[in-house]
Amino acid sequence: MTQSQEANKTARPLLERAIQLDPGFAEAHAWLAMSHLLGWMFWGEPEEYRSLGRAEAERAVSLDPGNAGAHSILGYVLQFDFRADEAAAEFATALRIDPNHADTWIFLGESKAHLGNAVEGIECIQNAFRLDPYPPGRCYWLRGYVEYAARRYEDAVDTLRHETTYRTGSRRILAAALAQLGRIEEAKEEARQFLAANPHFSARQWASTQPFRRDADRQHFVDGYLMAGLPE
Template identity: 45%
Template sequence: MQGSRFAFGPFVLDSGAGTLLRNDVPVTAGYRAVKLLAALVARPGEILGKAELMDAAWPGTAVEEGNLTVQIAQLRKLLGASVDGGEWIATVPRIGYRFTGAVKEIGEARRKPLPLPSKPSIAVLPFVNLGNDPEQESFADGLTEDLITDLSRTSDLFVIARNSAFAYKGKARDVRAISEELGVRYLLEGSARRAAGRVRINAQLVDAVSGEHLWAERFDRGLDDIFAVQDEVTARIVEALLGRLRMPPPRQRPKSLEAYDLCVRARRLMDDTPRAAQEAHLLLTRAVTLDPDYAEAYRWLALNHWMGWVHSGGPTEASRGIALELARKAVAIDPGDAGCRWALAYLLAYERDFTEADTEFAKAIELDPNEADAWAALSDITVLAGRIDEGLEHIRKAFRLNPFPASWYYLPLGQALYAAGEHQAAVEALRRDETHRTSSRRFLAASLAQLGRVDEARAEAELFLVGNPDFSIRHWAAMEPFRDVAMRERFVEGFRKAGLPE
C-alpha cells in the first residue's frame, strides 16, 4: 500500500512498505520498530507521549510500558549515532520521546505492481457500514468476509484473501492503485445498512483496468434473508466474470444471527494478542451455545485451544486433544468448508497422522484453491517433511493470494527459507513476525547462528527462553511433525549453535 517516505541522515524510511534503508541497503527492523519510527519521524522535534506511541505500534491493544522502552532501545541501537554524534531519539522524562534529527519527506512510494493472474482476478473491498450504530461495523465486516469466502470457492477465479482486502478498510480508494498493489483486475465494493430487522446492501463490480462498472445492484431485504443475498451477489459476480453461472454447492450457514455476529467479532481478534484470543474464546463459546451446529465457530475454537491461547500456561497435551476433537466436529458438521478441513489437517499432522492429514489438506485445496491460510499451513508441514522446494512454492502462493498477510505468515516463510539455506532471507522474514515473535524467535536465533552472528543469535535465544523457560531441543524435535531426519537435524544444528538448551 502507499505510504510516506522520510529521509534522515543515511536512512530512508518507507512507512507504507515497512522498510528502512541505510545508504540504500536494507536494514532489518521489526514491524513495531518501523511503526514507532514512522510516528516519530513524521513529527520531528515534537514530543510524542508514551500513550500515543504505544497506540501507533500496538493499535487497539493494551500493552505494558516496558514494551515501548524495549522497542525504543532497540531502535537506538539499530540507528546508531546521529550525524552530530548524539542520539536520534531523545527521552523526555516521564512524558515520552522526541526525534531530534532533520527529516525530509520525499513523497509516497508504491509497491511494484503485481502481475495479473491468468484467470479472472478479484478483491472484495471492505463494505462500508452506513448504519448509525458503530456496533454494526462487525456486520459489514462479516458480509465482506463471507463474500470473499463464497467467491474463493470458485476454482476459475483468483480471489484475494481477507487480510489483504481489509488493509484498505477506512482508507481512500484509488481503484487502479489497489488493482496494481493486489494484482487483480476486478474490485467489488459496496455498503451495508442494518436496522429494524432489515438490511440494505449496495454492491458494484468494477473493472479497475478500464474503469468500467460491470454490475451494480441494491438489495433491500429482511435481515433473515442476509445469506440468500450473499449467495445472490456471489452468483451475479461469477456470472459477470466467467460469462456463465457455475457455482459450487452452497455453504452451510449459521442458524442464529447472534451466533454469526459473535463469530465475526471473534475472527477479528484471532490474529491479535493472546489476551484478545481469550476474549475470542468467550465469544466463540457463546456462539456454539446459541448454534450447536455452527462449524466455523468450532474451527476457530479448535485453533484457539491448539495454540494454547485460552490457557494461562500455554498449550498442553490436553488442550491439543480438545482442539483435535473440536476440529473433527467442525468437519463432521460441514464437510464442504475448506477452512475446517485445513485446520483439521494441520492438527492431524502434529498428531503424526500424516496420511489423514495429507488427505484433509488435499480436500481443503480442492474445495477452495484460493484459501491462502491453507497454503501457508501446508507449507509448514511440507518443509518439515523434507520437501523444501514444494514448501517454498506453497508459502509463495499464500503470499500471492494474501499480499498483506497476517503476521504469522512470516513464520512458515522464515522456516522454509532456513530449510533452504537462505539464512539472511530467513532473518529478514522472521523479524517481520511481530504478533507471534515468541514462536519465531527460535528460528531467528538459529538463522543468525548459521550466519555466524552468534552474539545476536544468543540474545534472541535468551529472549525466546523468557517466554518458553521449559524449552529443550530434544523435546521440540520430538514434538514437531518431522518426516525427514536430515531436515530435523538441520534445525537442531542451528538451535545448538544459538545456545538453546539440549
Template identity: 30%
Template sequence: MVLPFANIGGDPEQEYFADGVTESLTTDLSRISGAFVIARNTAFTFKGKAIDAKKLGRELNVRYVLEGSVQRSGNRLRVNVQLIDAETGNHLWAERFDKPVADLFDMQDEIVSRLANALNAELIAAEARRAELSANPDATDLVFQGWSLINRGISPEYMTRARGFFERALTLAPENIEAMVGLALVDVTEGAAVLTDDPLARFAAAEMISNKALSIAPNHAAARLALGTALMCTKRAAQGIAEFEQALALDRNSAVAHSLIGYAKYLLGRGAETEAHVAEALRLSPRDPHAPRWLVWVGVSKVALNADTEALAWLRRGLEANRNYSTAHFNLGAVLARLGEIDEARAAVKAGLALDPKFTIRRSRAANALSSDPAYLAGRERQLECMRLAGVPEG
C-alpha cells in the same frame, strides 16, 4: 455489500472487466464464514448511481459497503477499492492494484483473490472492534474477537486469550462452527508452535473438534484446514494435504491452504517444494496476517536442506513482518549460532523468551512428533543443538 465497480475510463472492454470483478467478488466474499453478502442482482440495480453508504446500510441492513473503480491507461490497468462502514460512513480500508494489461481474466482472478483474502482479515478486525464495545457480546461477537487475536501473532498470550473467547462462545452456542474451528486452530497452533508441554494432547483435541464441526458442516473450508493441520502434525502429512486440497476445492482463494501444503511437504522431507507453495499463498494474499508464519516455514524448510544463508533471510523476513511469533525467534537464533553470529543469536533467543518464557530444548524436542521423516528429524536435531548454543534453556 459489493457495489458495481465503476469503469471510469469509458472503454467498453473495461466495462465487462469491472462487472466481472464485481460478480466474482460477490461470489467469493459470500464464502467467508459467517458473511452475508447482498446478491448481485440487487447490487447491480445501483450501477452508475451516486450512493450514500449510510442510507444504503439502513435500507438493506448491511454493515459494510465495498466500492471500487477500474481505469485503463495505455497498457496498464488500475483498480481502486475501498471498504466503508455503512453505519458511520467512515472509510476503513483502501487498496490499489496497478498492473500491466495482459490477460484480463487472469488479472481479474488475481485481484478478486487478493481482495477476498484482505477483506476477510479487515472484516474480522472491524467486527472485533465493534464487539469490544458491546456490553453483552453474543457468540458471534466473541468469535470475531478470538479470530482477531489469532491474526495478531503467535504467542502464549494471544493464544490463551483467543481460547477464552472461543470457549465462551461455545458456552453460549455449543454448535457454533466458527468457534469450534477457532478453538481447533488454537490447539494445533499451540502444539506446532511449541507453546505447550503436551503437543499430542493439543493435536488430539483439535482433530476431535474439527471432526465435530465437519459432522455439522461438511463443506466448511476452514474446518477442513483445521482437521488437515491436526493430521499433518501427527505424522499423517499426506492425509493432511488431502484435506487442504479439499479446502481449496471449497474456497479457491484459500492462501492458507497453499501455505499448509508447503509445510506438509517439509514434514514429508520435501522441503525443496515448500517455497513454491508459499509463493502461491503470498500471490493470493500478500498482506495476510498469517504471511509472517509462511515466511518462517520456508526458513525452516531451508534449514532441513542445509541452506542456512537462505534460511536466515526467510526467518528475518518473517519476523520483520510480525515479531509476535515466539518460535521464529528461537529458530532465527539457532541459524545465527550455526553461522557463528553468537551475540545476535543470543539476542534473538532473548526476544523469544520475552514472548514465551517457558520455551525449552525439552519442549521443542517434543515437537519432533510432527514427523518421522529422516531429513526432517536431522534438520530439527541440528536446530536444537544450535538453539542450545544460542542460549535456549534445557528445561
C-alpha cells in the same frame, strides 16, 4: 492466537463463548482446535489438548463439509498427530473447495517441509502470499520456518524480522537462522529475548512434537536452537 501464549489464552474463551451461542459455528470449532493444538505444542498444555484439538477440528468438518478452512485446520491438526497422508487428503479437499484459500497453501507449505520437501513448501507459501499480500503474522512465522528448513537463512532472517511476527514465538527460529549464518551474538540476543517470554522452552521437548519424516530435518532445527544458546 497463533503468535503468543497470552493471545491464545485470550482467544480461547471467546471461541468457547461463540460455540455456546451457536453450537453449529464451524469456524469457531476449527479455530478452537488450533488453540488447543498450539497450547500443547508451544505452551506446555498437557497431551490431552492435542486430542481435544483433533476432536474440535473433526467437529468443524462434520458441521460444514464444504468449509475449506475447516478442512485446512483438520489437515494441520492431523499432521501433528503424525498422520501425514490423512493431513494431505484434507489439504487437497480444502483446495478443491477453494483453490485460492491462502491459509491452506501456508499450512501445506509447512507440511511439505516436514516431509522433506522444503523447496516445494516455499513455492506453496509464495502462492499464499500472492493470494493474500497482507497476511497475518502467523504466515510470516511459517514462511520463515520453511525458509529455515530449506537452509535459506538470509531469507528466513528477513522474513522473521517482519513487524507482524517479530518479537513473537517465531523469534526462536530467527535466533537459529542467525546462528547458522555465524552471527552468534545477534543469535544469542534473540534467544535471550525469546526465553524472557518463553522461559520453559526446551529444544528437545519442541522436537518431540514436530512431525518431520527425517530425523536429520528435525535435528537441523535443534542444532540451530542450541547454537543460539537456547536450552536443550
